[in-house]
Amino acid sequence: MFRYADSKDKLLMFFGVLGSIGDGLQYPLTMYVLSHVINEYGSSSASVSIDTVNKLLYVAIAVGLSAFVGEFSISKSNELLPEGLCWTRTAERQSFIMRMEYLKSVLRQQVGFFDTQEAGSSTTHQVVSTISNDANSIQVAICDKIPNCLAYMSTFVFCLVTSYMLSWKLALAALPLTLMLIIPGLVFGKFMVDVIMKMVESYGVAGGIAEQAVSSIRTVYSYVAENQTLDNFSRALQQTMEFGIKQGFAKGLLMGSIGMICVGWSFQAWLGTYLVTEKGEKGGSIFVAGINIITGELSVLGALPNLTSITEAMAASTRIFQMIDRTPSIDSEDKKGKALSYIRRKIQFQDICFNYPSRPDTPILQGLNLTIPYGKTVGLVGGSGSGKSTVISLLQRFYDPNQGQILLDGHKENRLQLKWWRSQMGLVNQEPVLFATSIKENILFGKEGASMDDVVNAAKDANAHDFITKLQDGYETQVGQFGFQLSGGQKQRIAIARALIRDPKILLLDEATSVLDVKSKGIVQDAIDEASKGRTTITIAHRLSTIRTANLIVVLQAGRVIESGSHEQLMQKNDG
Numbered sequence: 001m002f003r004y005a006d007s008k009d010k011l012l013m014f015f016g017v018l019g020s021i022g023d024g025l026q027y028p029l030t031m032y033v034l035s036h037v038i039n040e041y042g043s044s045s046a047s048v049s050i051d052t053v054n055k056l057l058y059v060a061i062a063v064g065l066s067a068f069v070g071e072f073s074i075s076k077s078n079e080l081l082p083e084g085l086c087w088t089r090t091a092e093r094q095s096f097i098m099r100m101e102y103l104k105s106v107l108r109q110q111v112g113f114f115d116t117q118e119a120g121s122s123t124t125h126q127v128v129s130t131i132s133n134d135a136n137s138i139q140v141a142i143c144d145k146i147p148n149c150l151a152y153m154s155t156f157v158f159c160l161v162t163s164y165m166l167s168w169k170l171a172l173a174a175l176p177l178t179l180m181l182i183i184p185g186l187v188f189g190k191f192m193v194d195v196i197m198k199m200v201e202s203y204g205v206a207g208g209i210a211e212q213a214v215s216s217i218r219t220v221y222s223y224v225a226e227n228q229t230l231d232n233f234s235r236a237l238q239q240t241m242e243f244g245i246k247q248g249f250a251k252g253l254l255m256g257s258i259g260m261i262c263v264g265w266s267f268q269a270w271l272g273t274y275l276v277t278e279k280g281e282k283g284g285s286i287f288v289a290g291i292n293i294i295t296g297e298l299s300v301l302g303a304l305p306n307l308t309s310i311t312e313a314m315a316a317s318t319r320i321f322q323m324i325d326r327t328p329s330i331d332s333e334d335k336k337g338k339a340l341s342y343i344r345r346k347i348q349f350q351d352i353c354f355n356y357p358s359r360p361d362t363p364i365l366q367g368l369n370l371t372i373p374y375g376k377t378v379g380l381v382g383g384s385g386s387g388k389s390t391v392i393s394l395l396q397r398f399y400d401p402n403q404g405q406i407l408l409d410g411h412k413e414n415r416l417q418l419k420w421w422r423s424q425m426g427l428v429n430q431e432p433v434l435f436a437t438s439i440k441e442n443i444l445f446g447k448e449g450a451s452m453d454d455v456v457n458a459a460k461d462a463n464a465h466d467f468i469t470k471l472q473d474g475y476e477t478q479v480g481q482f483g484f485q486l487s488g489g490q491k492q493r494i495a496i497a498r499a500l501i502r503d504p505k506i507l508l509l510d511e512a513t514s515v516l517d518v519k520s521k522g523i524v525q526d527a528i529d530e531a532s533k534g535r536t537t538i539t540i541a542h543r544l545s546t547i548r549t550a551n552l553i554v555v556l557q558a559g560r561v562i563e564s565g566s567h568e569q570l571m572q573k574n575d576g
């Protein structure tokens with residue numbers, strides 16, 4: 001859990017630990033002083049002298065000061081560091097780095113990782129829940145639960161020590177009863193922790209269902225699937241309820257076991273009376289030793305809920321570190337590969353065989369051979385499921401082929417620096433996804449740090465500038481979640497502008513106009529034709545007519561090239 005604690009955090013935690021121990025020490029120490037006060041006042045011999053009162057006063061002041069020192073420590077830079085501030089500060093620092101490292105690791109995973117999530121779980125929900133809930137439980141554990149737990153444990157230890165100092169006979173005799181209280185507490189507490197962990201997991205499934213429904217709310221409404229969604233949600237919650245009942249049962253046993261305190265108290269009262277009357281022990285010492293034994297026992301029980309939260313936080317940190325330590329087989333952060341200074345020759349797919357990691361038994365590409373000449377437009381056509389989009393996914397290195405190789409200017413794709421390679425490409429999908437921000441930010445997503453002039457030029461090249469300037473807020477117009485506030489054609493043109501702003505050497509168009517009406521299709525197609533000039537372009541279409549102007553058309557069937565040539569050549573062949 002403390003993997004990201006640097007030397008400053010270690011120093012903060014050191015002072016925090018001192019403060020927490022000091023916190024826990026206050027009560028037993030005060031009671032210890034009180035035992036002397038009671039002994040003095042209860043003494044039958046004489047009246048209490050002013051010297052005795054002064055002595056007790058000094059001890060009380062010393063206890064107060066030690067508590068102060070425990071809670072406030074002086075750091076190297078002479079700042080006064082209250083215990084709470086130490087823990088809060090280090091908790092913020094450590095959880096901040098953890099959140100950052102977690103998201104960084106999620107963003108560097110290969111696409112296949114997101115395909116192979118367990119059934120019923122949503123990756124989006126898992127990531128959001130880990131960043132908010134898991135990281136938060138770690139932060140709360142460090143800033144609150146660990147100091148509390150330390151303070152309780154310190155109270156427990158010092159209560160036992162002082163009670164032994166005051167009357168070792170009473171403390172020793174009470175030991176079996178103390179164990180009878182603590183052991184069931186720990187057992188039921190552990191059971192509760194396990195149940196809580198399972199509850200958290202099953203809440204995750206329910207959360208995933210809610211997240212998917214809300215993010216696809218239009219589909220839910222149009223299929224009148226509200227009840228179906230609620231049923232699924234309720235089924236997922238059902239399991240949580242069962243865990244809740246088990247948790248209640250464990251809690252009941254835990255609370256019930258606290259009844260042992262009454263037994264202990266009665267026993268101590270009987271034994272204490274005997275020790276005072278028969279063995280000459282002092283009343284104040286016996287009274288305070290008894291109270292400290294009970295307080296020590298209660299402190300262990302008080303520490304339990306904190307221990308539960310700490311265990312939860314440890315489980316959360318295991319989940320977070322599992323992701324952080326996950327090295328993807330296709331690593332976008334890997335800087336080892338080559339970044340070529342220019343691309344001027346062909347892209348080759350040589351004997352590619354591929355299946356998706358989530359479906360290892362279903363071959364998708366089966367010995368695909370394809371050559372894409374530099375600066376030309378190549379159209380991929382074929383029936384649904386023939387593997388056209390898969391070719392683009394492999395080119396972007398979302399996946400690696402199982403056999404064969406992809407070459408760029410003779411260099412193997414998997415030897416190229418991944419970020420450089422992907423930055424050479426601009427992709428426009430059938431249904432482009434825009435982010436819930438302004439049009440300007442969406443276009444800028446294509447090239448970090450580009451100027452407003454670049455944004456406007458890209459929008460002009462994509463035939464989008466005119467419609468954007470007619471909107472009330474122009475480039476600052478918010479597009480809504482996934483771009484819902486724009487029409488299909490408008491979204492598509494912004495997606496083209498986003499691809500063009502990075503001036504890609506390779507343009508990838510995956511049925512970019514297939515969902516548009518005739519008028520929008522014309523406008524978007526003009527933008528695409530203009531954008532394709534001088535670039536290697538791979539365009540996917542269902543029908544030959546859509547890619548009439550392509551220099552080369554390749555027909556795919558069941559993951560293989562079955563025909564290729566110009567539009568005329570293919571038309572002639574088909575006629576023949």
Ligand SMILES: Nc1ncnc2c1ncn2[C@@H]1O[C@H](COP(=O)(O)OP(=O)(O)OP(=O)(O)O)[C@@H](O)[C@H]1O
Pocket residue numbers: 115356358359364382383384385386387388389390391
């Ligand atoms: N992420 C994935 N995980 C598992 N299988 C997938 C995945 N993506 C696609 N497939 C499967 O791979 C096959 C080829 O899909 P692909 O999207 O490449 O076809 P396509 O020719 O582009 O089809 P369409 O024209 O319908 O878009 C299909 O059978 C599809 O079910």
